[in-house]
Amino acid sequence: MRHGVFVVGSGPWAFLSSVWDGERLRYDPVIMEPGDARARTAAAYLNSMQAAATAFRWEEPNTILVIDNRRVLHGRAKVAEGDDGRALVRKAFYVEGDI
Incomplete structure (x- = not known):
């Protein structure tokens, strides 16, 4: 994980x-x-973890999910057909002692 080289972007x-x-x-x-x-070994391992991921179900309109990016490896699924109204909004919140 530490020594594999990835090209980002x-x-x-x-x-x-x-x-x-x-x-x-x-x-x-x-x-x-x-x-x-x-890096290929690391990517294969991380991709295999997808099966153990916890899915979040969007069942109520205007639902908000807050994730601490510094503590949780997370992802999101592709927009499902017919769900084009979904919006991803990024906000930053700093808690005292966080930085």
């Missing part, structure tokens, strides 16, 4: 990174492409 803004910095795990299979064998 594309074009002139792409950069190299690992998924583990010793403190936090960051993995986004949409924008992170494994660049070596260790």
Whole structure:
């Protein structure tokens, strides 16, 4: 996790990174492409964890889900057909002692 090299993004803004910095795990299979064998192993392991993920069901309109990005590896499914009204809004909240 710490030594596998991933290419993050594309074009002139792409950069190299690992998924583990010793403190936090960051993995986004949409924008992170494994660049070596260790990264491919890490990606395969992280992708296999999807089966153990906890799904959140959006059953009520105007439901809000708050996730602590620094503590939880999370993802979201593709927008389902007929659910084009769904909006993803990112907000940042800082709690004293967090930084």
